[in-house]
Amino acid sequence: MQVSETLQGKKFTLEEVVEFTDLIAEKLDGAIDKVDNINHKTHVLSVNASIEAARAGTFGRPFGIVAANMSELSDETIKITERMRKDTKEILEVGTLIKSQSKEYRGNRLSDLALVNIDLIDRNLYERTADVRWWATDGNVVDALMKKTKDVYELASQRLNVILQAYTVYYDLVLADVDGNIVVNGNKEKYSSVNSNVASTKWFTSAIRTKSGSEFGFQSVNRSPLVNNDLAIVYSAAVREHGDTKGKIIGVLGVIFKWESLSQTIINHTPIDEDEKKHTRICIVDNDGLILADSEGKMLKETLQFDKKTSLFGEKKNYMFTEYAGTQCCIGHALSPGFENYSTGWHSVILQKLINHGKKSKS
Known part of the structure; x- marks a missing residue:
């Protein structure tokens, strides 16, 4: 009664089913051993009874009949226990098959979920590359860098602020001259970045090196001082004379994207039930394993390392079973698939601990 009440309504993983299968087989083996032991004693008694009946002659005949029946019962018991051992072996074979299939199912499922996560990120960030290249040709933006007066700067700031109100995925939009100043x-009420120099930043230098307006610059996940050290990604595009895509570069527009809002929303909405989430870690990492997004909140604080990581990261999508942080895990992985010729090149990783409930002791 206690067992049924405990198990009622509980969801079992395939691994737990295998564990229970092994436990049942173990208990059956124990019961069969006990039956064999009793049967052996019965067989010995029947043999002894037959000997004594033979010695007693006519008077021992009834006793001999009982001994013969005991012997037949013993033989039949042997046949039954042999069949039971065969059945137990089949149960174990089924358990082994389930175990193999459950590992394959778990690995494929985690790698599928990892692919969905990184695909969503690629698709969203592709839009950011389109945004910055478009806005770099805006008339107010171009005028600010060509005329360089207080009035045109104010008009450009107002224009960027209007864009920010429509595109709430950005912290701020910033415009730098060719010297990186x-x-x-656009969001000058919250961020006082004007007069800051960004000449040494990756987003600025990569934009300055572009050959045409169809190219863009980029700086990966970082804590940007331009937005009070919040986690951000910066996309950039060269601003060119007269907005001409082949014109002379006169500055750089940077769009500072709210990385954490996107990445953590995707990670937190990964379709894994609450029980699984207790022993599952969901990450986005770069080629070195630096954590860029994380269900444990350790962005930019930790590098993911595990045995054969390089091999797994070399594949577009796969999984492996290995030890991570002292615990056996299933690790599902997917490489950025890209979207419309754009790809972050990042890796989506889901690590799930293999919980070992342990076999119950024999009663």
């Missing part, structure tokens, strides 16, 4: 930003 920020002359305009």
Whole structure:
């Protein structure tokens, strides 16, 4: 009664089913051993009874009949226990098959979920590359860098602020001259980035090196001082004379994207039930394993390392079973698939601990 009440309504994993199968087989083996032991004693008694009946002659005949029946019962018991052992072996074979299939199912499921996560990120970030290239040709933006007066700077700031109100995925939009000095930003009420120099940043230098307006610059996940050290990604595009895609570069527009809002929303909505989440870690990492997004909140604080990571990261999508942080895990992985010729090149990883409930002791 206690067992049924405990198990009622409980969801079992395939691994737990295998565990229970092994336990049942173990208990059956124990019961069969006991039956064999009793049967052996019965057989010995029947043999002894037959000997004594033979010695007693006519008077021992009834006793001999009982001994013969005991012997037949013993033989039949042997046949039954042999069949039971065969059945137990089949149960174990089924358990082994389930165990193999459950590992394959778990691995494929986690790698599928990992692929969905990184695909969503690629698709969303592709839009950011389109945004910055478009806005870099805006008339107010171009005028600010060509005319360089207080009035045109103010108009450019107002224009960037209008864009920010429509595109709430950005912290701020900043405009720098060719020397890397920020002359305009859109969210000046919250961020005072004007007069900051960004000449050494990756987003600025990569944009300055572009050959045409169809290219863009980029800086990976970082804590940007331009937005009070919040986690951000910066996409950038060169601003060119007269907005001409082949014109002379006169500055750089940077769009500072709210990385944590996107990444943590995707990670937190990964379709894994609450029980699984207790022993599952969901991450986005770069090629070195640096954690860029994390269900444990350790962005930029930790590098993911595990045995044969390089091999797994070399594949587009796969899984492996290995030890991580002292615990056996299933690790599902998917490489950024890209979208419309854009790819982050990042890796989506889901690590799930293999919980060992342990076999119950024999009663």
